[in-house]
Amino acid sequence: MKYAIFLGCTVPVRNLSYELSARRAAACLGVEFVDIPEFSCCGYPTRSVHHETSLLLAARNLALAEERGLDICTLCSACTSVLTEASRKLATDEGLLEKVNRSLGAVGRRYLGKVRVKHLARVFYEDVGPDAIKNAVKRPLDAFRIASHYGCHYLKPSEIYDRFDHPEVPKSLDELVTATGAQAVDYATKKECCGGAILAVDEELALRMARAKLDDIKASGADAINLICPFCSVMYGANQRKIQTKYGAKYDLPIMYYPQVLGLALGIDAEELGLSQNPVKPRAILAKIS
Amino acid sequence: MERGSSAEKDGVVVTVLDPKFKYEIATEPGGENIKYCFQCGTCTSGCPVAELDGKYNPRRIIRMAILGMRERVLSSDFIWLCSTCYTCYERCPQDVRITEVMNALKNMAVRAGYVHPAFRAQAELIAAHGRLYEVDEFTNEKRAELGLPTLPSGSPEVAEIYGMTGLASLLSGKGA
Ligand code: SF4
Ligand code: SF4
Numbered sequence: 001m002k003y004a005i006f007l008g009c010t011v012p013v014r015n016l017s018y019e020l021s022a023r024r025a026a027a028c029l030g031v032e033f034v035d036i037p038e039f040s041c042c043g044y045p046t047r048s049v050h051h052e053t054s055l056l057l058a059a060r061n062l063a064l065a066e067e068r069g070l071d072i073c074t075l076c077s078a079c080t081s082v083l084t085e086a087s088r089k090l091a092t093d094e095g096l097l098e099k100v101n102r103s104l105g106a107v108g109r110r111y112l113g114k115v116r117v118k119h120l121a122r123v124f125y126e127d128v129g130p131d132a133i134k135n136a137v138k139r140p141l142d143a144f145r146i147a148s149h150y151g152c153h154y155l156k157p158s159e160i161y162d163r164f165d166h167p168e169v170p171k172s173l174d175e176l177v178t179a180t181g182a183q184a185v186d187y188a189t190k191k192e193c194c195g196g197a198i199l200a201v202d203e204e205l206a207l208r209m210a211r212a213k214l215d216d217i218k219a220s221g222a223d224a225i226n227l228i229c230p231f232c233s234v235m236y237g238a239n240q241r242k243i244q245t246k247y248g249a250k251y252d253l254p255i256m257y258y259p260q261v262l263g264l265a266l267g268i269d270a271e272e273l274g275l276s277q278n279p280v281k282p283r284a285i286l287a288k289i290s
Numbered sequence: 291m292e293r294g295s296s297a298e299k300d301g302v303v304v305t306v307l308d309p310k311f312k313y314e315i316a317t318e319p320g321g322e323n324i325k326y327c328f329q330c331g332t333c334t335s336g337c338p339v340a341e342l343d344g345k346y347n348p349r350r351i352i353r354m355a356i357l358g359m360r361e362r363v364l365s366s367d368f369i370w371l372c373s374t375c376y377t378c379y380e381r382c383p384q385d386v387r388i389t390e391v392m393n394a395l396k397n398m399a400v401r402a403g404y405v406h407p408a409f410r411a412q413a414e415l416i417a418a419h420g421r422l423y424e425v426d427e428f429t430n431e432k433r434a435e436l437g438l439p440t441l442p443s444g445s446p447e448v449a450e451i452y453g454m455t456g457l458a459s460l461l462s463g464k465g466a
Binding site: 007008009010013016023035037041045046047048050051056057060153156158167168192196197198200202205 | 318319320338339342343367370371372373374375376377379380387389393394396397400405406408409410411412413416420421422423424425429432433436438439441442445447448450451452454455457460
């Protein structure tokens with residue numbers, strides 16, 4: 001299991017604890033990551049503005065992985081969707097591939113259409129598997145209840161992800177949580193979007209979207225929210241205090257990235273998982289664990 | 291009166307409809323299936339944005355686009371409110387792929403000169419730094435302290451791609 005690790009824009013600058021824990025937990029389970037310094041933005045943010053530019057940015061990133069003979073493992077769900085879609089289109093549409101290569105040639109790149117893309121959580125779910133995770137657990141998190149937020153681009157559009165999990169009745173993250181010994185908590189708005197994509201367009205509306213979900217998760221009695229996307233973490237982590245102030249609510253709901261949850265169960269030190277850098281720290285969990 | 295979209299007729303302002311608009315959308319990447327919409331409303335009923343704010347209504351946007359309300363659709367703020375969650379995309383019985391249609395409309399709006407300031411800012415940052423956030427010295431120092439590999443700041447190839455596709459000149463307002 002060897003992948004080019006694709007960090008995207010947000011993770012390596014603003015979500016270092018996600019990156020840190022992803023590297024540590026993956027290494028523990030035999031997933032090897034190769035860094036490609038020339039990777040750029042995946043292309044997702046330019047999609048709304050200019051489709052062709054977005055496709056070329058994605059194709060260039062795919063070409064960089066292909067030069068090294070590697071598939072890509074992504075941490076951000078938006079990167080996952082734009083890179084997966086590009087890789088699938090370019091693998092099946094020769095005319096498009098040719099056209100893309102005419103442009104990539106101008107920056108000295110060429111793509112043959114061979115790279116596959118997988119989100120980190122899908123790598124844990126499919127390549128490692130919940131059973132192998134269960135066997136590797138050294139410190140079962142059985143005292144905790146964890147609510148998973150799937151977000152949108154990890155599973156949808158389902159056709160580009162071969163429906164490895166059901167977009168309407170998802171279970172992969174809950175199974176990954178259960179594998180650590182923790183209890184996976186169900187809640188009504190499980191599939192709802194965090195609102196991150198419209199934060200810069202209509203902040204009030206975006207915060208109301210996140211708030212509805214925080215209300216629900218709080219009511220479920222979860223000890224923490226399990227996240228797999230840096231944008232969702234902006235909404236539930238970094239903006240949690242803002243939402244509390246604005247709406248007079250009180251959540252104090254810790255956010256955790258899945259590799260942090262997994263890492264704790266694997267016995268990795270909390271500091272090495274960057275837990276002290278999370279916007280809302282899981283203090284109660286850490287106090288009970290150490 | 292909205293620019294180019296309405297005309298005065300016997301004292302009543304009517305929207306000028308462009309019957310070609312839907313065919314144009316259908317040639318745009320992602321807009322191919324717009325004409326299949328039969329207005330069932332499934333998209334709107336599951337849309338998390340519409341649920342909280344009635345000013346956003348995907349079914350209505352598709353209807354307006356099919357009717358040919360070119361300027362009203364392209365100049366509206368509401369097309370930028372799609373959170374791209376793909377809920378409607380999964381559920382639409384006609385495979386209209388609304389999320390992609392919204393993207394197609396946004397692309398067309400940009401070419402018509404209506405780029406939303408938030409999206410313009412993002413596109414410009416990526417051109418300048420190769421990423422949405424600049425990897426500055428401070429970030430690299432922090433990364434190194436944590437034992438993470440440092441990253442180059444900026445990507446000349448990305449800037450070149452912007453020049454090649456015409457996005458750079460679109461953003462600078464010089465036309466593509
Ligand atoms: S769900 Fe599809 S067919 Fe129904 S109104 Fe929306 S776009 Fe049209
Ligand atoms: S993709 Fe856009 S239009 Fe469709 S349900 Fe989500 S927010 Fe609404």
